[in-house]
Every structure is written in structure tokens, then in C-alpha cells.
Amino acid sequence: MKLAHSIKPDWIAVDWGTSNLRAFAMTEDGSTLAEVSSDKGMSSLKPNDFEPTLRALLQDWETPSPCTVIACGMVGSRQGWLEAPYRATPCMAQTATPIRVQNCGDDLQVWLIPGIKQNDPADVMRGEETQIAGFLSLNSDWDGVICLPGTHSKWVHVSAGEIISFRTFMTGELFDVISKGTVLRHSLDHTDMDTSAFDAAASETLSRPEKFSGNLFSLRAADLLNGQTSAVARAKLSGALIGMELAASKPYWLGQRVAVIGTNNLSDLYQRALNQQSVTIERCDTAAVTRAGLCTAYAAI
Numbered sequence: 001m002k003l004a005h006s007i008k009p010d011w012i013a014v015d016w017g018t019s020n021l022r023a024f025a026m027t028e029d030g031s032t033l034a035e036v037s038s039d040k041g042m043s044s045l046k047p048n049d050f051e052p053t054l055r056a057l058l059q060d061w062e063t064p065s066p067c068t069v070i071a072c073g074m075v076g077s078r079q080g081w082l083e084a085p086y087r088a089t090p091c092m093a094q095t096a097t098p099i100r101v102q103n104c105g106d107d108l109q110v111w112l113i114p115g116i117k118q119n120d121p122a123d124v125m126r127g128e129e130t131q132i133a134g135f136l137s138l139n140s141d142w143d144g145v146i147c148l149p150g151t152h153s154k155w156v157h158v159s160a161g162e163i164i165s166f167r168t169f170m171t172g173e174l175f176d177v178i179s180k181g182t183v184l185r186h187s188l189d190h191t192d193m194d195t196s197a198f199d200a201a202a203s204e205t206l207s208r209p210e211k212f213s214g215n216l217f218s219l220r221a222a223d224l225l226n227g228q229t230s231a232v233a234r235a236k237l238s239g240a241l242i243g244m245e246l247a248a249s250k251p252y253w254l255g256q257r258v259a260v261i262g263t264n265n266l267s268d269l270y271q272r273a274l275n276q277q278s279v280t281i282e283r284c285d286t287a288a289v290t291r292a293g294l295c296t297a298y299a300a301i
Contacts, residue, residue, distance in 0.1 A: 007034045007061040011068040013294035014054070016075035017127060018043045022287075023057050030295045034061070042074040050081035051104055065107040070098060070298045072130035072290070076112035086117035086124060090164050093133045094296050113297050116163060123168050127290075128154050131261050134293030135284060136161060144257030147281075149266045151176075153245065155252040167252065169245045172266070175238060184216065184237065187223035192231035193238065195272070201239030202246070202273040209247045212240055242273050253279055262286050 009025035013032075016022075019041040025033040040053045054069065076084035076099065084099040098111035115126035128148050136142055136158065148154045151172035157164040179188045205212055219236055222228035246253070258274065259282040260267050267283065274281055 009033055009061060009063060011070065011298060012058060012063065013291055013298070014069055014071035014073075014075070015127070015130075015290050015294070016071050016073045016080075017041055018074045021053070021057065023054075024291055024294075025061055026291075026295070026298075030292070032291060036060075042077065042080050047081060050075065051108070051110075054110070055108070066109045067107060068298070068301070069108065069110045070113065070294050070301070071110065072113040072294060072297070073127035076115065077126055080112075081110075082112060084112040084114040086115045087129075089116060089118045089166070090162050091116060093129065093136050093158060093161055093163050094300070097300050098297050111297070111301055113294075116166075118166060121167070123166060125154060125166065125168070128156070129163070130293035130297065131286065131289045132156060132158065132163060132293070133296050134289035134291065135259065135261060137292050137296050138284070138289065139259075142257075142259075144259065145252045147253070147258060147260045147270060149260065149262050149270045153270075155249045157252060157256075167249060169248065171241050171245045175241050178216070178241075179234070179237060183220055184233070187220050187228070187233045188230055188237065190230040190234070192229075192234070194229070194231045194235040197232045197235035198239040198269065199272060199276060201236040202243040203239075203276055205240040205243030206247045206273075206277070209244050212244055215240060238269060239273070242269060246273055246277070253277075258282070259284060261289055 007025050010028045011026050013024040013026050021038045021040050022035060024035045027033060036057055038057055045053060075081050082101050098113045101110040101112060104110055113130055115124055116129045117124045131148065132146055135146060143159045146156045146158060153169050153171050154166055156166040178184055219233045223233060258279055260270055261284055263285050271281055
């Protein structure tokens, strides 16, 4: 591990989301020298806060002057540093030239990667397009469907290097709202999860999504009447929600080559649910494909 004062990047790659910020010290050949992170996400900042926040994060590195910074994520949203307008599908996954932020000091050149929009059905993404571009740069000639689990998970059809279409599902946010803001909160007071209960709930809800709402209240009733554990209840809620998503996204994954971007527990659950449907998936690391995507954007300026 290099000492902070000995880090001399050629340029900086930045993943700036709603809640968090990560910066990578990069070399011209795409190698990563170091990374730093912060909880100064887009939602906690005003437009004039972005530049000082970035400078503070990079202060221990010996950056070149001028220093080129390529950033993806919500930093380029309407509420961010500067809005980087959406590109419309179908479009090449590899980003066009990023948008330059004006009025920075002469020692700092910041570029923001545009998001992608879909007019019908209406949908948008910011940040995921960079991960997709990175995945395709690491997997040449790859055609199929990419799943990006998260608070707002996405299913993306890619072919010949293009993003053809995509759909966003609020599955993660719904889990948070239901588990904390409804009567079910009394039965979901632990973080443990019973995987066999998850498997059963995901399979049942995928097959019979119309039973979803009724099955939710049964989670509370099973606690009151039968002493059902929180681990089982959480697993059933998670399985039901992911099962609902898979039922709706079936045109994307059925009979397709599928990749899941993510290495966390949530991605594990998506893999379990898809494997139950005899879908073999390819997994890849989020940070690796994000950096690769930022490298493709750096090459475009």
C-alpha cells in the first residue's frame, strides 16, 4: 500500500452517487493506484459544495495540474453539480464525450458522464450506464441482458455494443418502506434471513404474483399466531419482492444470456432466484466495471 503523499495519479475517476462518493487514482493505462471514499453524496450537497468536496477528498494525492476528473452517477443529475443531459435509447453503451464543468480553477478539469433515458416506457438511469460500458469493455462481443440489483434494480438488454432497452424496478426501496413503515416492522426486527424461506417465497410469487399482497399480511399473522421468526419473515418478504420483479422482467431474462453486476448479499439473492428458474448467470464486481467504464469515458475526451 502506497503512502497517500506518494500517490501520483495521471487522472481521477469518480463514482458520485446519491449517498456516497468514491474517487480512484488512475494511471494512463487504466491501473488503479489508490481509492478514497466519503459520505458526501449528491443528496447532502448544494451546487457550490461539489468542487470543495472533491478537492478535500483528493488533497492527500499529488495530482497533476491541470487534473482531469471523470465522474459518473447522480453528480450529473439535475440536482447535482451540473446536469449532463440524457442520451436516448437505443444508443451505444460506451458514452459519448462527457460534459465539461465550467468555472473550476485552472488546475481542475471535471467531466460528467451523461445518463440514459428511454421514452416508452419512460425510464432513466445514471451511473449504471458507466457500469454497463465497463462490463462490455471487459467482455467484448457480449450480447444478452445485464441485471444491476440495488435500491432501484435495472434489467438492460444489450446487443452489438448498444443499450437497446431497459426497465427499472423499485424492489430495494419497497423492501425498505414495507419493512420499516408498515405493520410488518414488528415482525422484521432482525437482519438474519432464512434462505430456504426465501427460495420458496421467490418461486411462489414469480408463479402467482397476484397473491403478493395477501401473502404480505400473512407474514404478520404467522408471527402473532405461530411465532414465525424474523429471519423467516424477512426472507419471505425479500423473496416475494424479488419474485414479483422476476415475474415482470421475465421477457428480459427468459432464454437470454444473463450477467449480474454486483458481489454483495443482494446480488446473491438475485442469483438464487434466477438459478431456481434454471438461469445460469455471470457475476462481475461493481467497482471493477465502474472503473473500466470511467476509463472508456476518459478515452473519449
